[in-house]
Amino acid sequence: MDESTNDQIRRFILEKFPSARQRALQDSDSLLQNGLIDSMGILEVVEFLESAFDLQFSDDELLPENFDSILRLTAFVEEKRSRRSA
Amino acid sequence: MDFLIHHMLQTSARRSPEKEALVHGEQRLSYSEVARRVVGLAQGLRSVGLVRGERVGIFLEASVAQSLSIFAISQAGGVYVPINSLLHSQQVLHICNDCQMRGLITTPAKLKELASVLDQIPSLEFLVLTQAADSIPFRGSTHDFESFCTSEPVLPWQGENIEKDLAAILYTSGSTGKPKGVMLSHAQVMAGSSIVSTYLSITESDRILAVLPFSFDAGMNQLMTAFQQGATLVLINFVFAREIVQMLLKERITGLAGVPTVWSLISQSNSTLQKHTFAHLRYITNTGGAMPQAVLGVLRKALPSTKIFLMYGLTEAFRSTYLPPEELDRRPTSMGKAIPNTEILVINEQGKLCPPGEPGELVHRGPTVSLGYWGEPELTAKVLRPHPLLPPELRDGEKVCYSGDIVKKDDDGFLYFIGRRDTMIKSSGFRISPTEVEEVLFQSGKLRGAAVIGVPDEVLGQHIKAFVVAKDGEALENGSLIDFCAQHLPRHMIPKTVEILADLPKTTSGKVDYPALRRREGF
Numbered sequence: 001m002d003e004s005t006n007d008q009i010r011r012f013i014l015e016k017f018p019s020a021r022q023r024a025l026q027d028s029d030s031l032l033q034n035g036l037i038d039s040m041g042i043l044e045v046v047e048f049l050e051s052a053f054d055l056q057f058s059d060d061e062l063l064p065e066n067f068d069s070i071l072r073l074t075a076f077v078e079e080k081r082s083r084r085s086a
Numbered sequence: 087m088d089f090l091i092h093h094m095l096q097t098s099a100r101r102s103p104e105k106e107a108l109v110h111g112e113q114r115l116s117y118s119e120v121a122r123r124v125v126g127l128a129q130g131l132r133s134v135g136l137v138r139g140e141r142v143g144i145f146l147e148a149s150v151a152q153s154l155s156i157f158a159i160s161q162a163g164g165v166y167v168p169i170n171s172l173l174h175s176q177q178v179l180h181i182c183n184d185c186q187m188r189g190l191i192t193t194p195a196k197l198k199e200l201a202s203v204l205d206q207i208p209s210l211e212f213l214v215l216t217q218a219a220d221s222i223p224f225r226g227s228t229h230d231f232e233s234f235c236t237s238e239p240v241l242p243w244q245g246e247n248i249e250k251d252l253a254a255i256l257y258t259s260g261s262t263g264k265p266k267g268v269m270l271s272h273a274q275v276m277a278g279s280s281i282v283s284t285y286l287s288i289t290e291s292d293r294i295l296a297v298l299p300f301s302f303d304a305g306m307n308q309l310m311t312a313f314q315q316g317a318t319l320v321l322i323n324f325v326f327a328r329e330i331v332q333m334l335l336k337e338r339i340t341g342l343a344g345v346p347t348v349w350s351l352i353s354q355s356n357s358t359l360q361k362h363t364f365a366h367l368r369y370i371t372n373t374g375g376a377m378p379q380a381v382l383g384v385l386r387k388a389l390p391s392t393k394i395f396l397m398y399g400l401t402e403a404f405r406s407t408y409l410p411p412e413e414l415d416r417r418p419t420s421m422g423k424a425i426p427n428t429e430i431l432v433i434n435e436q437g438k439l440c441p442p443g444e445p446g447e448l449v450h451r452g453p454t455v456s457l458g459y460w461g462e463p464e465l466t467a468k469v470l471r472p473h474p475l476l477p478p479e480l481r482d483g484e485k486v487c488y489s490g491d492i493v494k495k496d497d498d499g500f501l502y503f504i505g506r507r508d509t510m511i512k513s514s515g516f517r518i519s520p521t522e523v524e525e526v527l528f529q530s531g532k533l534r535g536a537a538v539i540g541v542p543d544e545v546l547g548q549h550i551k552a553f554v555v556a557k558d559g560e561a562l563e564n565g566s567l568i569d570f571c572a573q574h575l576p577r578h579m580i581p582k583t584v585e586i587l588a589d590l591p592k593t594t595s596g597k598v599d600y601p602a603l604r605r606r607e608g609f
Contacts, residue, residue, distance in 0.1 A: 019572050032325050035172045038577060039325050039351055040514065040545070046356070059358050062326050 005053070005081075006074040012048050013070060017041060027070040042067060049073070055080050089249040090272045091310070092128075092161040094279070095121055098316035102290065107313070109337060110150050110321040117316065120154065123235040127158035130234025131189065134212045134227060138163035138246055141185045141255065144300075145169040145178060145192040145200075148321045151216045151231060152300060153309055155191045160253060160272070163245050164188075167255045167267070168301040171196070172576045179203040180264050181257050182210060185460055191231065194219030249273035255460050256303055258401045259519040261490075261508035267460035268303075268401045277453035278303075278404040279310035281425050285408060286369055286395065288341065290316035293366075295339040297322060297330060297348055302515065303401045304373045308343055327351035328358045338366040345374035345515030346381070350545040353384035360388050371408075373397040374515035375547040376503060382418060396422060398503070401517075402469055403487040404454035406430060407501055420500040421493070428452030431486075432495055437474045445494045445504050449474070450487040509600050511540035513548050516578045520600075523571070523579055527552060530570045532560040535590045537598045538581065541607055552581040553603055555590055562586050 003011070006027065013031070014021045020036055023029075031037045037045065045067065049055060055077065066076040088094050095117070098107070103118035115123075136142065142159045144166060146152040152168070159166040169181055178200060182190070186209040192200075193216045201223050204210070213224055216231045253275050255267040282288070294312045296319055298305030312319035320337045324330055330352060333339065344352070349372060352359055370385070370392055377396060385394060394414060398421040399405040407430060409422030424430040431439060432446040440446035451473060458466030470485040492504040511518040520538040527536040535555030540548030556562040564584040571580045591602035 017572075019577070021569065021572075035577070037325070038172075039327060040347065041577070042325050043351070043354070057356070059328065059356050059361075062328060062356055064325055064329075067325070 005077055006070065008052060009049075009073050009077070010070050012052070013037075013045075016044060016048075025070070027074075029070075030068050031070070032064055032068050037067075045073075049077060053077050053081060055084075088276070088314075090160060090245065090247055090251075091253050091275055092124065092157045094276065094310070094314040095124060095157050098290075098313055102316055105290065105316060106318045108150055108153055108319055108321070110148070113150050115150060120157075122239075123154050124157045124161060125239045126235045126237045127154055127231070128161035129237060129239060130214070130229065131158060131162040131164065132243070134189070134229060136162050136164050136189060139165060139252065140188040141165045141167050142189040142191065143167045143169050143178075143182060143187045145171065145190060145196050146216070147171040148296065148299070148323055149216075150321070151191070153319070153321070154235065156254075156300065156306075156309065157313075161245070163247050165252045165255060167257070168299070168306065169257070170299050170301040170576075172578070174574065174576055175200050175203045176574060177265070177576065179206060181267070182207045184257075184264075185255055185267050188212070189214065191216070193217060194222075197222065197224075247272065249276070252457065254306070256301060256306070256401050259510070259517040259522065260465075261506075261510040262519055262521045264519075264522060266462055266465065269457035269460050270303075270404065271457055274404060274454050274456060275306075275310060276314070277427070278307055279314045281427060281454065282307055282405060283311045283315055284426050285410075286311070286341065286371070288312075288315045288317060292317040292340045292368070293320060293337055294318070294341045294343075295320045295322060295330070295333055295337065296343075297324065298343060298345065298374075298515070302374070303404055304343060304345075304397075304399065307405070326357075327354060328356065331358050331362065334364055334367060335362060340366050340368040341370070342367065343371045343373065346372065346377050346547050347514035347545060349377055349381045349385060353381045353388070359384075364389055364392060367392045369393040369395060369411075371395040371397050373399055375512050376419070376421075378544055379418060380544075382414075386414075396420075398422070398501075400450075400487075400489050400491070402456050402458075403450040403452070403489065404456065406448070406450050406489070409500070413500070417496070417500050419502060420496070421503050422501065423499060424452075428454070430501065431475070432493055432501070433474055433488075439475065440494065442495050442497045442499075445492050447507065448489040448491045448493045448501070450489060451484070455485060455487045509539070511538070511548050511550060513540065513543070513550060513578055514546045518550065518579055523550060523552065523575065523581065526571055526574045527554060527567060527581075529574070530567060532557055532562060532567075534558075535587075535598075537590050537600065537603055539600060539603050539607070541582075542609060549582040550579070551607065552584045553587050553590060554584060555587055 099117040099121035107117040253272040257265040296308040393411040396409040431449040434446040472481040543549040591599040
């Protein structure tokens, strides 16, 4: 079975941002508070989401509210995908 | 006469009390409001026992509280120590103990990060918290920032400080060891502010956006120039570069200082820079490393009416050179010439002035040369030395700053950066000591050798590469070493790649041969 969107995103975040692993990050925890992911890191997240889920983000979707937690990222990606398949 | 940092605020508040001084999100404070809160806070710091010359740390993200704290500590006669909010507890612990910090201003959330180290700072006697917190693991006294700020001013006290007194300690890294505290007097900070205001023509009609941390000299200078000139300073916490772009538009920003990483982010297509025009943006400045030429090209195209100033400075001498915008076409790779009231010498190994074209060390002479490193007289004596060219009768009169940067001059006197004399790494505007990263790698207990170098990087300037040699019998995994670093180091100090070697290249004297490692990487 395919890895769920949520699992893929979590795996990427934990792999790429070791301090997330160290803090035992929960899916609902903020990624942007406390400098867990900074402005450089966010570029890597965008790049990953676009290639892993074959998505193209428009400028006005790049908002802190879409990127603030693993849960929000998952919801954002799934919404994008469902809109595409609709 | 203004001769202390907080005098600049008081003068601006007297001249234009209603003028907008500080903006952060929904918060907007006039100069009179800022000045009143600063007096209250200064009074509060005095009331809890702060004595002239004692150090107070500011461990806060960009915020109104952070700006107020700087001026209040100055007004209370103390020395402010801005601590980068990205640092981990071990680095904060080092700073607090190194400068024997007496008080710390922070938030409950940041205090929680420090919970495990608080009792290891014997000098620390009081905390000032920006919000209420329960169960504070601290033996000393704890006070409320807001109550201090709003307390009624009693009689104004006359401070004893003069401009020669220590105003600030900024922690920065060199090529070895832990971060060192660069000491700046009131006169030096104010000279830096006056000089930069002069060549950027900053006036009270400017609206400056502060994106660089105040723990960094160029970042702090945004606050100083703004308050000295009675301009407006806008603060921002950003993750997406487009948030900076939006703020430029929303707040009609006229001036923005950045480091190469900021400009690289802003010139990415998704930052939306290219979709707008910025009629208000009078100038931008770059410091903390060379701006990549491709990025410069994007900025010049997107900001046709904005003047671009390429600057160079090191914390030990605050600010040193800038390239006037009208020279950008002719010498886009130059770091320019000396800032006003400053002399830049290029000195060779023999201590003589280099003719045009000959590489030598950049030596800075002027009113912004710092007082040296806190508690490190030997290191200070290596960097701050007598003027090499003055007649011996005069030599003891002043110290000049040996930057460790190798540069050359062209025939017209414009300077070009060539490289470092030592192994110091510069990544996204931060100075990083290889030994500090190597030490953490060794703490993993798996290594018998570790060497760290900076590898050229389009966006970061340099990124960190580590070469490691396993102890006998240890199975090494690059990933787990990077993990280990992430537990102990802030993000900008974590190696991007780790390469496992059978042995490190050594010089004939048995030291790690860093140039050989750099050659291995093809540069």
